Amino acid sequence: MMSKKKENLGRQKIPMVKIKKESHRQVTFSKRRAGLFKKASELCTLCGAEIGIIVFSPANKPFSFGHPSVESGLDRYMARNNISLGQTQQPQGNPTASCELNIRLTQIISEVEEEKKRGQALEEKRKTNASRSGINWWEGPVEEMNMVQLQEMKFALEELRKTVVPETNTMPFYEVKEDVYGFFSWIIK
Numbered sequence: 644m645m646s647k648k649k650e651n652l653g654r655q656k657i658p659m660v661k662i663k664k665e666s667h668r669q670v671t672f673s674k675r676r677a678g679l680f681k682k683a684s685e686l687c688t689l690c691g692a693e694i695g696i697i698v699f700s701p702a703n704k705p706f707s708f709g710h711p712s713v714e715s716g717l718d719r720y721m722a723r724n725n726i727s728l729g730q731t732q733q734p735q736g737n738p739t740a741s742c743e744l745n746i747r748l749t750q751i752i753s754e755v756e757e758e759k760k761r762g763q764a765l766e767e768k769r770k771t772n773a774s775r776s777g778i779n780w781w782e783g784p785v786e787e788m789n790m791v792q793l794q795e796m797k798f799a800l801e802e803l804r805k806t807v808v809p810e811t812n813t814m815p816f817y818e819v820k821e822d823v824y825g826f827f828s829w830i831i832k
Contacts, residue, residue, distance in 0.1 A: 668701050676700075680708045681752065688745040693719070711741055 662668040676698055683694045687710040695709040695716025707713045788796065 665701070672700055676706055680706075681749070683708050684710070684745045684749060688742050688749065691742070695720070710745070 662671055679696065679698070683696055686692050687694055693710055693716055695707070695713045697705060697707045697713065699705050709716050785793070785796075
């Protein structure tokens with residue numbers, strides 16, 4: 644019996660060569676920088692490491708991450724030959740608070756990423772449903788509309804009213820009356 648081939652190729656290794664297109668290079672830098680800083684934060688949280696990272700973008704804009712701070716890491720690095728073995732610099736601030744903040748930051752970033760994915764999935768479903776059923780959002784049930792859609796519908800109805808009322812008033816056989824709630828009645832004369 645012949646073995647089945649994999650249908651997909653899985654995760655492919657990206658060759659380490661400079662990306663030619665400037666916009667692609669900038670997007671890749673932004674994504675990789677965020678991943679690098681996230682890993683550094685996790686390393687600080689999990690191992691209590693002191694880390695300092697300085698990264699320059701393709702546009703020569705500097706970005707930094709440091710725990711407890713970039714400055715303390717640089718000072719420690721620059722003065723490492725002057726420190727005797729018995730002396731160590733204490734990190735500034737409360738290390739426990741920094742670890743807790745790093746943990747909370749990691750959790751919040753994860754939550755934000757999950758919500759973005761959920762929002763994209765909902766948007767895709769909405770588009771699919773709208774294209775499949777041929778219904779536009781304003782044709783759907785009012786109860787299912789969000790606040791922006793309700794405001795747009797209100798504006799559209801007010802504009803429609805502004806154009807319809809003068810037209811109906813010029814009709815010789817009909818009289819249009821508006822009640823206290825803004826509803827119209829058509830009376831045949």
